[in-house]
Amino acid sequence: MTLTEKILARASGKAHVAPGDNVWVNVDILMTHDVCGPGTIGVFKREFGKTAKVWDKSKVVIIPDHYIFTADSMSNRNVDILRDFVNEQELPYFYDVIDDPNGHWHFDASRGQLKKQYGSHFTGVCHTTLPWKGHTRPGEILFGTDSHTCMAGAFNQFATGIGNTDAGFILGTGKLLIKVPETMRFYLEGEMSPGVMAKDVILHVIGDIGFDGATYRAMQWEGLGVHTMSMDDRMTIANMAIEAGGKNGIFPYDEKTGDYVRDRVRENGTKSEFEPVEVDAEQSFIYDKTFDLSKLEPTVAMHPDPGNRELAKNLGDVKLDRAYIGSCTGGKTSDFLAFAEVIRGKSVKIDTFGVPATTKVVAELKETQWDGKSVWDILEGAGVRMTENASCAACLGGPVDTFGRMNTPMNCISATNRNFPGRMGHKESRVFLASPYTVAASALTGHITDPREFVS
Numbered sequence: 188m189t190l191t192e193k194i195l196a197r198a199s200g201k202a203h204v205a206p207g208d209n210v211w212v213n214v215d216i217l218m219t220h221d222v223c224g225p226g227t228i229g230v231f232k233r234e235f236g237k238t239a240k241v242w243d244k245s246k247v248v249i250i251p252d253h254y255i256f257t258a259d260s261m262s263n264r265n266v267d268i269l270r271d272f273v274n275e276q277e278l279p280y281f282y283d284v285i286d287d288p289n290g291h292w293h294f295d296a297s298r299g300q301l302k303k304q305y306g307s308h309f310t311g312v313c314h315t316t317l318p319w320k321g322h323t324r325p326g327e328i329l330f331g332t333d334s335h336t337c338m339a340g341a342f343n344q345f346a347t348g349i350g351n352t353d354a355g356f357i358l359g360t361g362k363l364l365i366k367v368p369e370t371m372r373f374y375l376e377g378e379m380s381p382g383v384m385a386k387d388v389i390l391h392v393i394g395d396i397g398f399d400g401a402t403y404r405a406m407q408w409e410g411l412g413v414h415t416m417s418m419d420d421r422m423t424i425a426n427m428a429i430e431a432g433g434k435n436g437i438f439p440y441d442e443k444t445g446d447y448v449r450d451r452v453r454e455n456g457t458k459s460e461f462e463p464v465e466v467d468a469e470q471s472f473i474y475d476k477t478f479d480l481s482k483l484e485p486t487v488a489m490h491p492d493p494g495n496r497e498l499a500k501n502l503g504d505v506k507l508d509r510a511y512i513g514s515c516t517g518g519k520t521s522d523f524l525a526f527a528e529v530i531r532g533k534s535v536k537i538d539t540f541g542v543p544a545t546t547k548v549v550a551e552l553k554e555t556q557w558d559g560k561s562v563w564d565i566l567e568g569a570g571v572r573m574t575e576n577a578s579c580a581a582c583l584g585g586p587v588d589t590f591g592r593m594n595t596p597m598n599c600i601s602a603t604n605r606n607f608p609g610r611m612g613h614k615e616s617r618v619f620l621a622s623p624y625t626v627a628a629s630a631l632t633g634h635i636t637d638p639r640e641f642v643s
């Protein structure tokens with residue numbers, strides 16, 4: 188069996204499953220956020236009763252992250268709905284924006300977008316919070332009401348996005364009926380060259396198979412190339428399985444995975460036992476292809492979809508109005524450090540927005556010193572508009588006052604993961620997806636730029 192089949196077989200109590208089987212699986216973690224949480228709670232209450240209790244308090248994780256730092260009252264109210272539910276159900280894992288469990292969230296626009304407006308429990312983007320706070324474990328099943336839940340496949344688990352109806356059902360029962368997907372194998376050899384990042388790998392692969400090339404399939408990553416990658420790299424790749432239509436992305440377990448997970452569960456006091464799934468000698472794939480990482484070059488997904496691939500070096504004539512670094516895919520500390528490596532000592536030529544994925548990223552960028560200056564200060568000094576309000580921000584457009592949102596038609600190069608029309612705001616804007624290196628180099632020149640000119 189493939190990694191995905193092995194996890195689904197175990198979670199459904201079967202010795203063997205095959206693609207196309209429909210199986211009831213026991214859920215290890217259900218995550219929801221401010222956009223889908225209120226709807227999920229509504230379904231749960233309608234179907235299981237107003238006084239129903241969730242199936243297992245320790246397995247529900249609620250993370251407000253999408254439409255947070257906005258004066259939009261309906262968005263603010265969504266966070267209050269989550270808090271009321273958490274109080275009613277006595278849920279332990281709620282990363283609230285405010286500290287007062289009986290308070291109301293209200294974003295104060297008069298204080299601006301840059302300085303922090305959150306309490307001590309707030310974390311930021313859900314998919315980056317889950318591993319940080321010790322909720323991702325090898326061999327487990329994670330469902331989330333968000334399509335990029337597949338990011339947790341980096342940790343050798345089955346992780347995928349679901350709708351509010353399924354999530355409401357899980358809240359009541361802890362189970363879900365799921366069809367076993369076929370598996371595509373992406374075998375990585377070699378090492379990435381300087382100037383090339385994990386984002387280039389996934390953009391290259393999606394360009395190969397198309398933005399619907401993995402529809403309802405598992406994308407399994409294997410090969411020596413995988414083991415040279417950091418956990419952040421693996422997260423970037425697993426995150427974008429959905430941009431090829433994938434059901435999930437999944438990586439083999441190795442010592443890096445084990446060390447990362449053990450550290451996080453220890454730090455947070457979450458469940459420490461886990462049982463990884465190993466790669467079988469006998470596996471059946473619907474697709475199997477080898478990629479040599481050393482041959483890949485900085486890659487861009489052009490408007491209007493993540494499969495519209497071109498090399499950065501061929502796009503020098505594309506003029507840009509904006510650069511954006513942030514999101515679950517591209518807003519991790521390692522992403523910002525790569526970005527800063529290029530920007531350092533220079534000035535950006537176009538409006539450039541930086542949105543850390545989590546509050547931990549904010550802290551790490553302020554703590555990391557290069558030549559006596561924090562990385563945060565280096566970026567601000569280069570003209571990057573850095574916000575402490577870690578969240579999804581303009582990755583998903585959001586209400587009109589969202590930091591970095593494109594409210595007029597423009598060209599933007601972005602370290603985010605999705606570029607369908609209107610994704611980051613105005614429906615006539617054009618978003619070019621790229622690695623943090625490429626976004627940084629392009630921010631310095633004002634047109635799409637191969638970062639190898641700046642990276643030694």
Ligand code: SF4
Binds near residue numbers: 312313514516583603
């Ligand atoms: S950062 Fe973007 S892709 Fe990630 S969860 Fe938020 S809106 Fe979705």
